[in-house]
Amino acid sequence: QQQVKQSPQSLIVQKGGISIINCAYENTAFDYFPWYQQFPGKGPALLIAIRPDVSEKKEGRFTISFNKSAKQFSLHIMDSQPGDSATYFCAASMLSDYKLSFGAGTTVTVRA
Amino acid sequence: DSGVTQTPKHLITATGQRVTLRCSPRSGDLSVYWYQQSLDQGLQFLIHYYNGEERAKGNILERFSAQQFPDLHSELNLSSLELGDSALYFCASSRSTGANVLTFGAGSRLTVL
Numbered sequence: 001q002q003q004v005k006q007s008p009q010s011l012i013v014q015k016g017g018i019s020i021i022n023c024a025y026e027n028t029a030f031d032y033f034p035w036y037q038q039f040p041g042k043g044p045a046l047l048i049a050i051r052p053d054v055s056e057k058k059e060g061r062f063t064i065s066f067n068k069s070a071k072q073f074s075l076h077i078m079d080s081q082p083g084d085s086a087t088y089f090c091a092a093s094m095l096s097d098y099k100l101s102f103g104a105g106t107t108v109t110v111r112a
Numbered sequence: 113d114s115g116v117t118q119t120p121k122h123l124i125t126a127t128g129q130r131v132t133l134r135c136s137p138r139s140g141d142l143s144v145y146w147y148q149q150s151l152d153q154g155l156q157f158l159i160h161y162y163n164g165e166e167r168a169k170g171n172i173l174e175r176f177s178a179q180q181f182p183d184l185h186s187e188l189n190l191s192s193l194e195l196g197d198s199a200l201y202f203c204a205s206s207r208s209t210g211a212n213v214l215t216f217g218a219g220s221r222l223t224v225l
Binding site for chain 2: 002036041042043044045046089097099100101102103104105
């Protein structure tokens, strides 16, 4: 079964707008929540990650918000640019574990 | 370039055949992970090796096997191929045994006809 549920499946945003992608997880043992960005023909690349001891982490235009009680986390892309057009995957794991459980992915299209 | 090298980039074969996918991890990385990416299943963890030893198995079929060699490169062997095995196969590497920072290769696209 899918341990991480991601929505929406796709979204279109205008240049300069905000893209928001949401993820929910079930396993309360998860303690590491990364986001990966994938461009066509490339492998996923780590974008930003958060641990559950903080509620928000920001790196440039990318922000992760984390709600431990709701078992949800989200990625906000501020001032979206055409170069941000890609597929974004949320994931979760235990730091001591060997595998990442990925969400289904969200294809973001930024219109110029 | 992520530093993780996968070959071949594309592979077309027939049902019932056997193929081998190869991965060279980033320099200094001891862990290698294999993931399968398909439209209906998304990114699924297959198997993890650390310094030549198998550490964990995920949703890997019995027709699939892998190994990591002393020079740390890894091979994923897929046999008795079926149409449903058509997918992108990614290799990722990391420094230690934790999956927290994975560097993915560009993938091998397998098409089974």
